[in-house]
Amino acid sequence: MSEIADKVKKIVVEHLGVEESKVTPEASFIDDLGADSLDTVELVMAFEEAFSVEIPEDAAEKIATVKDAIDYIEKQKAA
């Protein structure tokens, strides 16, 4: 797993208070990890802070799963 993926997973575990094993790439923040809409806003902010990236609102709305987050951040970092 990439360094980015590791860090994303860690942030998700910390912010949503879920077991690490549940944070699979396919896991949906809202459907599988018990987040509500405010949790996802906070999560996106935590990603922005941790990776020094800007995630505009329209992009944030499309980040529904752990993999979505990892892919988006990896793309930003590669650019």
Added chain:
Amino acid sequence: MGIVSPLGLGLEHNWSRLIAGESGIGRIASFDPSDLPAHVAGEVPAGPTEAGCLTLSDWVPVKDQKKMDRFIHLGLVAATEAVEDSGWKPESEEDRCRTGVMIGSGIGGLQTIYDASVTVHEGRARRLSPFFIPSALINLVSGHVSIKYGFKGPNHSVVTACASGVHAIGDASRLIMLGDADVMVAGGAEAAVCPLGIAGFSSARALSTAFNAEPEKASRPWDRDRDGFVMGEGAGIVVLEEYEHAKARGAKIYGEIIGYGMSGDAYHITAPAEGHEGAYRAMQAAVRSAGIAPSDIGYVNAHGTSTMADDLELQAVERLFGDAASQVAMSSTKSAIGHLLGAAGAVEAIFSILAIRDNVAPPTLNLDNPSTESAIDRVAHEAQRRKIDIALSNSFGFGGTNASIIVRGV
């Protein structure tokens, strides 16, 4: 009923320590108060639950803690104890809709507002937590309690500074009388022992500063050496229930609210009027609504904050009781826990009910030399056994708001 206070966690633990004459006041531990004029406060002791201390994760899941200011944490702790103690677990939708919540606070999420202000000031407004607003809002204690237990009745809150706790319980009892609910979870929660809170009340010259080296002596209602109040934090919550409803389900009934009175001073933003005539009128209204004579009251839990206003309240109580003044005991439990602001009235109403249950008047600590003589026994230093059938509890707030509540054993 449920209490979390500087004396610790839990109703009976608080009560036994209070009656034993113990103090919950100490040097401020949650931050370094050295730069501020006042160094003492009553803070809820952290530690293991079984030792009567607070381990927050036993009460609020870690992931939810950051979504709430500390006053909400403390409100949830006391509400949980109160609801479990009441045994009220509404199963039907109708029963849930007939159960409401009215928990007040004087100040709300002050530390949360401070932290958020710093974030914005640093140009990081886009980093502000989405939980900032719901963490700081005063009515969110009521909100969280309703969500936790599924209570779908009236969801309300009270903000009347240091009278919030009594107003919440009094108003909630009126909602039951008016038929809006059968059961109301009511009380107050406060956690303003933070740099902004201490600095703000210090600036208003309201806090004690002369006993920084001897914290336990700082809260000394009616004593000639008192020099301001000591801030405390905590929460007091009761479950109020329509009498026949409670009887029908065989509920444990601690007591009955028989009187409630309110008034406004229309005088000054922080100082009470001459002779505390607003307090007199609130007590008078409570006595009238209870349909009793003042002489029926065996114990008064005073507002008694350890400020100059103590003697004005004393005058008002003397005026209310007249010739019966020598028959009544009056104490200020703020001498042991400090002034819990918006939670004070709720915690003190609970102490008043326990005073009736156990026929004991809790003490006024540090009352070494009363500044004014009075026929009223102010229960200096040690608790007193005495027959108490009816008790009155006073709370007054900035803005000139006064509330009195009268309770009776069942």
